Amino acid sequence: MTLLxxxxxTKRFGGLVAVDDVSLExxxxxxxxxxxxxxxxxxTLYNVISGVYQPEEGRxxxxxxxxxxxPAYRRAPLGIGRTFQIPRPFSSASVRENVAVGxxxxxxxxxxxxxxxxxxxxxxxxxxxxxxHQDKAAGTLTPTEKKLMEIARALAMKxxxxxxxxxxxxxxxxxxxxxxxxxxxVSEEEGIAIVSMxxxxxxxxxxxxxxxxxxxxGAKLVDAPTAEALSDPRVVEVYLGRPSGEVKHASxxxx
Amino acid sequence: MKLxxxxxxxxxxxIYLALFLIGKSMPGMWQLxxxxxxxxxxxxxxxxxxxxxxxxxxxxxxxxxLGTYGMALSISSFYQVEGLGIGIIxxxxxxxxxxxxxxxxxxxxxxxxxxxxxxxxxxxxxxEGFRYFIEGAKIWGGSEGIxxxxxxxxxxxxxxxxxxxxxxxxxxxxxxxxAAAFITIHYMRSKIGYALTALREDEDAAKVMxxxxxxxKIIAFITSALFAGLIGxxxxxxxxxxxxxxxxxxxHYTVECIVIVxxxxxxxxxxxxxxxxxYGLFKYWLTVILPGFQLLIFAPIILIIIVAFPxxxxxxxxxxxxxxxxxxxxx
Numbered sequence: 001m002t003l004l005x006x007x008x009x010t011k012r013f014g015g016l017v018a019v020d021d022v023s024l025e026x027x028x029x030x031x032x033x034x035x036x037x038x039x040x041x042x043x044t045l046y047n048v049i050s051g052v053y054q055p056e057e058g059r060x061x062x063x064x065x066x067x068x069x070x071p072a073y074r075r076a077p078l079g080i081g082r083t084f085q086i087p088r089p090f091s092s093a094s095v096r097e098n099v100a101v102g103x104x105x106x107x108x109x110x111x112x113x114x115x116x117x118x119x120x121x122x123x124x125x126x127x128x129x130x131x132x133h134q135d136k137a138a139g140t141l142t143p144t145e146k147k148l149m150e151i152a153r154a155l156a157m158k159x160x161x162x163x164x165x166x167x168x169x170x171x172x173x174x175x176x177x178x179x180x181x182x183x184x185x186v187s188e189e190e191g192i193a194i195v196s197m198x199x200x201x202x203x204x205x206x207x208x209x210x211x212x213x214x215x216x217x218g219a220k221l222v223d224a225p226t227a228e229a230l231s232d233p234r235v236v237e238v239y240l241g242r243p244s245g246e247v248k249h250a251s252x253x254x255x
Numbered sequence: 256m257k258l259x260x261x262x263x264x265x266x267x268x269x270i271y272l273a274l275f276l277i278g279k280s281m282p283g284m285w286q287l288x289x290x291x292x293x294x295x296x297x298x299x300x301x302x303x304x305x306x307x308x309x310x311x312x313x314x315x316x317x318x319x320x321l322g323t324y325g326m327a328l329s330i331s332s333f334y335q336v337e338g339l340g341i342g343i344i345x346x347x348x349x350x351x352x353x354x355x356x357x358x359x360x361x362x363x364x365x366x367x368x369x370x371x372x373x374x375x376x377x378x379x380x381x382x383e384g385f386r387y388f389i390e391g392a393k394i395w396g397g398s399e400g401i402x403x404x405x406x407x408x409x410x411x412x413x414x415x416x417x418x419x420x421x422x423x424x425x426x427x428x429x430x431x432x433x434a435a436a437f438i439t440i441h442y443m444r445s446k447i448g449y450a451l452t453a454l455r456e457d458e459d460a461a462k463v464m465x466x467x468x469x470x471x472k473i474i475a476f477i478t479s480a481l482f483a484g485l486i487g488x489x490x491x492x493x494x495x496x497x498x499x500x501x502x503x504x505x506x507h508y509t510v511e512c513i514v515i516v517x518x519x520x521x522x523x524x525x526x527x528x529x530x531x532x533x534y535g536l537f538k539y540w541l542t543v544i545l546p547g548f549q550l551l552i553f554a555p556i557i558l559i560i561i562v563a564f565p566x567x568x569x570x571x572x573x574x575x576x577x578x579x580x581x582x583x584x585x586x
Contacts, residue, residue, distance in 0.1 A: 050463050052463065071462070073461075073464075073465050073467045074465075076464055076465025082463055088457045089456075090455075090460070090461075091456050092452065092455075093452050093453070093456065100449065101449050101452075101464055104446055104449055105450070105464050105465035105466050106464070109465055114445060114446060114449070153464070157465065
């Protein structure tokens with residue numbers, strides 16, 4: 001069954017159309033890359049899916065249920081987890097407590113006690129390799145550690161769909177390869193569909209995604225299997241501009 | 256393991272017991288103990304909301320005021336009812352809790368949808384508004400308030416009435432403070448505490464993590480308010496045997512709550528107790544050595560402490576004991 005379906009989503013901010021009539025489908029367990037230059041509407045799309053924004057038009061369907069007007073806090077228990085572009089740890093709480101919050105209020109909400117949540121947290125902290133830091137206040141972690149902590153926190157929610165926002169930005173290429181391997185493994189083992197959004201690190205997309213969605217100026221430009229999408233001339237144009245001689249307008253500059 | 260989560264109550268209860276014993280055994284100390292108990296208690300009650308959620312309620316004293324009115328109304332209305340006896344005190348406590356919680360629900364349902372500073376501004380109005388409502392509409396004695404020392408004496412006899420006011424009211428404040436400490440640690444160790452920490456640190460992220468932030472804020476708000484109601488009923492109504500609107504709605508008390516919580520350490524269990532003791536002792540001492548000047552001297556000292564130790568005394572202490580055997584007692 002289709003896990004998530006967006007039907008003609010449009011989100012405006014005043015006169016600016018941030019997301020323009022976007023429809024897409026995500027199957028359970030799929031690995032998807034969303035790419036697009038800065039300002040192409042990727043983060044807004046995430047915010048519509050996770051319930052931070054309500055779209056002006058269109059519907060969000062999760063597991064066959066219309067969740068368009070559901071508040072954000074009621075979507076997490078259905079199985080929508082996410083990480084943020086700039087990590088948002090609960091700074092004064094320890095890493096262990098942060099991750100336990102994920103377990104407590106995610107799809108297991110109401111089914112696990114605090115102690116059980118902390119055990120689940122231990123499992124995911126080990127999985128991302130933060131055992132040595134588990135009692136530290138999350139605010140004191142390095143940026144990379146914060147990202148790992150957020151991934152552990154989101155995984156502890158036991159989501160069906162995990163939205164990752166620039167999780168690999170600023171990482172060393174070797175770490176990116178490792179992260180890609182890790183995400184693929186987690187997706188397979190836990191049956192999570194993972195959507196990874198990146199601005200321009202194609203290395204992270206090419207190795208990770210089965211399918212790539214390219215956003216440009218709020219609209220969906222390309223939605224195709226990875227190899228096909230990345231070699232699509234329109235995608236090349238979005239990132240590199242047209243070959244000289246054909247220039248009609250500059251494509252790089254986004255509002 | 257189950258019991259271990261309540262270990263941090265030990266230092267708090269040791270302090271309260273010591274206060275009680277000092278007050279009982281040393282002549283002339285009871286009034287000081289009563290004052291310290293009051294500051295510890297309002298600190299703890301206030302901390303449940305401000306410390307745990309990061310929201311500042313400038314109208315907080317209105318909950319104490321309503322608690323005071325609850326007790327005053329019970330005693331002044333039911334003192335002639337035969338056979339109620341000590342029951343009128345219990346009715347007063349119930350009224351105090353109900354009235355404070357009702358106001359908290361009403362204010363919370365509206366104002367807690369506002370963020371940070373907007374919430375603080377909205378709550379200032381609640382306190383002043385309520386006071387002028389009572390005075391203007393002439394309910395509950397209007398601007399003259401309610402004096403019920405007569406009814407209290409009539410209901411209990413001179414001796415019992417005096418012991419209610421001069422001993423039991425203060426002892427009850429210590430018990431209320433102890434109960435507030437218990438609820439605080441219970442919240443901290445449960446889902447509620449995790450939700451409150453999350454929303455205090457990042458409300459939007461908390462929502463996306465599945466936390467119904469408004470619900471948890473209201474839980475903390477009502478809990479905090481009902482303890483304020485109980486404290487008002489005991490420390491103000493039963494102790495003073497009168498209620499007078501300008502006194503019980505004085506925003507000064509809200510400011511004292513804020514100072515106590517910040518001084519001791521917001522969001523910690525032991526913090527408001529330590530803050531209450533430091534504040535109370537200091538205020539008492541300044542009143543003795545420099546009567547009339549205490550506020551002038553107090554303000555800069557508090558500023559310095561808050562700038563130098565933004566985590567409060569217990570916040571600093573907590574960091575110091577991290578990794579030692581004391582860690583599980585200082586929370």
